[in-house]
Amino acid sequence: MQKIFIVTPLLLSSFSAISDEALTLAPVTVTATRSPTDSKLVSSTLISRTDIERRQLKSVEEALRGVAGINIANSGGLGKQTSVFMRGTASKHVLVLIDGVRIGSATLGTSPWQHLPISEIESIEVIRGPKSSLYGADAIGGIIHIHTRNAQTETTAFKPTFSVGGGTYGHTKVQGGLSGKHNNTWYNLNISHEQTEGFNSYANNKLDFMGNVESEPDLDGYENHSGSVRVGHAFDEWLTVQGYLMYSTGDTEYDGSFQNQTDYTELSYGGEASIKAADFWRIDLSGGESRDESNNFHDDIYSSTFDTQRVSFAAINHFTLHPKHLLSLGYDFQNDSIDTSDTYTETSRNNHAVFIQYQGEWRNNTINLAFREDFNQQFGANETWNAGWGYQFDAGISVSASYGTAFKAPTFNDLYSPFGGNTALSPEQSETYEVGIKGEHQQWHWALNGYLTYIDNLIAWAPAPTDNDPFRWAPSNINQARIMGLEAIVGGQVYGFDLLANYSALKPQSMDSTNFGKVLPRRAQQVFRLDIDRKLGDASMGTSINYEGRRFDDAFNSTRVAGFATWDLRAEYQFFEQLTAQASVKNVLNNHYQTAAGYNSAGTTFFFNLRYTPKI
Numbered sequence: 001m002q003k004i005f006i007v008t009p010l011l012l013s014s015f016s017a018i019s020d021e022a023l024t025l026a027p028v029t030v031t032a033t034r035s036p037t038d039s040k041l042v043s044s045t046l047i048s049r050t051d052i053e054r055r056q057l058k059s060v061e062e063a064l065r066g067v068a069g070i071n072i073a074n075s076g077g078l079g080k081q082t083s084v085f086m087r088g089t090a091s092k093h094v095l096v097l098i099d100g101v102r103i104g105s106a107t108l109g110t111s112p113w114q115h116l117p118i119s120e121i122e123s124i125e126v127i128r129g130p131k132s133s134l135y136g137a138d139a140i141g142g143i144i145h146i147h148t149r150n151a152q153t154e155t156t157a158f159k160p161t162f163s164v165g166g167g168t169y170g171h172t173k174v175q176g177g178l179s180g181k182h183n184n185t186w187y188n189l190n191i192s193h194e195q196t197e198g199f200n201s202y203a204n205n206k207l208d209f210m211g212n213v214e215s216e217p218d219l220d221g222y223e224n225h226s227g228s229v230r231v232g233h234a235f236d237e238w239l240t241v242q243g244y245l246m247y248s249t250g251d252t253e254y255d256g257s258f259q260n261q262t263d264y265t266e267l268s269y270g271g272e273a274s275i276k277a278a279d280f281w282r283i284d285l286s287g288g289e290s291r292d293e294s295n296n297f298h299d300d301i302y303s304s305t306f307d308t309q310r311v312s313f314a315a316i317n318h319f320t321l322h323p324k325h326l327l328s329l330g331y332d333f334q335n336d337s338i339d340t341s342d343t344y345t346e347t348s349r350n351n352h353a354v355f356i357q358y359q360g361e362w363r364n365n366t367i368n369l370a371f372r373e374d375f376n377q378q379f380g381a382n383e384t385w386n387a388g389w390g391y392q393f394d395a396g397i398s399v400s401a402s403y404g405t406a407f408k409a410p411t412f413n414d415l416y417s418p419f420g421g422n423t424a425l426s427p428e429q430s431e432t433y434e435v436g437i438k439g440e441h442q443q444w445h446w447a448l449n450g451y452l453t454y455i456d457n458l459i460a461w462a463p464a465p466t467d468n469d470p471f472r473w474a475p476s477n478i479n480q481a482r483i484m485g486l487e488a489i490v491g492g493q494v495y496g497f498d499l500l501a502n503y504s505a506l507k508p509q510s511m512d513s514t515n516f517g518k519v520l521p522r523r524a525q526q527v528f529r530l531d532i533d534r535k536l537g538d539a540s541m542g543t544s545i546n547y548e549g550r551r552f553d554d555a556f557n558s559t560r561v562a563g564f565a566t567w568d569l570r571a572e573y574q575f576f577e578q579l580t581a582q583a584s585v586k587n588v589l590n591n592h593y594q595t596a597a598g599y600n601s602a603g604t605t606f607f608f609n610l611r612y613t614p615k616i
Contacts (some may be wrong), residue, residue, distance in 0.1 A: 066529025076201025079222030089141030089506035101288035132406035167607030170197030444492035551595035564593030
């Protein structure tokens with residue numbers, strides 16, 4: 001079962017001085033504040049490794065589907081184009097990190113959700129709400145932070161694991177790994193292979209704008225090879241260092257007139273160090289690189305190449321001014337570069353940023369203030385800020401209110417594409433208001449959050465004729481949007497059953513003159529998910545019900561995609577504490593549904609898995 005927190009996992013009761021112990025606690029997850037403490041003012045969800053294994057999740061898409069504030073659109077099954085919308089904002093408005101390293105395509109502006117291997121993942125954090133005041137561009141809807149496998153909390157020096165599984169659509173998966181901890185050193189090495197024959201991604205023959213057939217009734221398969229490495233060491237009481245890497249490569253097939261297969265590679269690696277400079281002063285250093293690479297083909301004939309690279313570095317100083325009062329000062333650097341088969345007028349740009357954050361508590365009040373200024377090589381300076389307040393009542397109930405601004409920098413395609421770039425573009429800008437109430441009780445936890453987001457300068461294609469090309473179109477800052485939403489989360493235990501329910505209600509509307517009042521594309525306006533699990537000795541069983549309301553596939557709301565509901569079942573049995581057998585049935589009722597118009601989703605699927613963890 002997912003575990004829901006209004007604060008992230010490092011549960012500290014106060015902003016006490018940064019002690020020796022703070023450098024060795026594990027795991028230390030501070031995404032919401034980029035500091036050694038967590039904010040009680042942030043709505044977040046943590047999906048742990050235990051959740052992934054118990055719910056028998058096969059992809060990051062499955063892990064995120066139904067989470068409060070999340071909408072997902074998939075174009076034809078495992079390994080196919082996937083978009084993740086958070087709180088009604090666009091997929092490009094979600095900042096994605098792997099072990100703190102920013103990932104995604106610098107040309108498209110989105111992240112390769114379909115190629116992120118869940119076998120290599122320790123946990124997934126979902127941080128809802130604007131975070132540009134700490135992270136800069138992209139974090140309009142929120143942040144999704146993926147952590148690779150981590151043995152920092154292991155108690156054994158050597159722990160091997162192995163699993164093998166297979167199911168419907170020729171789906172097979174093999175995974176193996178080694179992990180352990182000895183004294184103050186920990187390590188993980190994990191590899192996996194997955195493939196599926198797939199199904200026909202597109203429902204009917206589809207014509208492109210030139211009248212060519214884009215789809216055909218064939219199987220659209222997928223193959224993935226992946227691995228991850230993590231090594232860390234704590235040097236006595238003053239220094240902790242870690243290094244990590246995640247690699248994913250393979251190929252995916254789909255329907256299209258210009259290309260129908262992509263060979264892809266996703267790579268993310270980096271390192272970090274936490275230094276205790278004094279009792280009141282901690283320094284966090286981090287750096288890394290991510291690569292998004294693809295070679296595209298049509299009927300095995302080379303078509304195009306798009307390779308993008310992001311290099312980043314961060315240095316943050318944390319000062320404990322007084323118990324329960326923390327000041328953070330930070331610097332960020334990022335450089336994006338591209339190498340493509342097309343000709344772009346610019347192929348690299350950098351960004352420098354400085355930020356400051358104050359977190360404080362007195363009596364029952366909590367306050368958080370943050371300000372950041374980014375200096376981008378293309379679009380100059382951009383300022384963002386955030387303010388939050390909370391109050392803790394008796395009986396575990398608290399209330400909060402916040403305001404934050406955010407922005408999204410134009411992508412290389414927006415600015416420099418040879419098929420219609422516009423170097424005069426400005427960043428997309430947003431402001432968000434949020435109020436919330438939550439309760440933490442002995443057997444139950446719950447949260448209710450309401451928010452209102454305005455987005456200006458949204459980039460959309462519009463006529464931009466020139467003397468040489470009177471029919472030219474190009475990206476322009478012409479659109480506006482208003483998004484209102486409500487999120488409710490309830491979780492707990494009843495008679496030995498673990499229950500978790502997520503509900504999201506959304507009203508994402510366009511505010512520009514052309515499509516005023518229309519619903520933004522591919523966002524379901526209602527999403528509900530219920531997970532129930534029960535442990536019975538060496539066996540366990542569970543079920544999930546997911547409902548998503550209707551959505552529209554275009555800005556004019558002329559193409560409607562019907563709502564749907566799915567029902568999943570799962571069970572497992574553990575033999576001798578070393579061998580676990582798992583079986584799952586997804587979409588038990590075999591509902592035929594779509595999340596992107598014209599693209600099929602899987603029918604009823606079966607999957608059987610054996611996981612072996614020998615005691616050594």
